[in-house]
Amino acid sequence: MFGRKAAEKxxxxxxxxxxxxxxxxxxxxxxxxxxxxxxxxxGCTRCARGKCQAH
Structure with a gap:
């Protein structure tokens, strides 16, 4: 239904x-x-980009 770009946003x-x-x-x-x-x-796209502080 939604893709990677939607998940990032x-x-x-x-x-x-x-x-x-x-x-x-x-x-x-x-x-x-x-x-x-x-x-x-x-999964969490912020983790993949190194921006996630929650995981």
Missing amino acids: LDDAAAALHRAGGKAGDAVANTVIAPVRRKVDI
């Missing part, structure tokens, strides 16, 4: 929300982005 948006909003940003990301991201069959 979703991961980057979730990271930006986390940086900008802290817990509130995480809540928005979990509510809005996570359901769509779960449909993507690709």
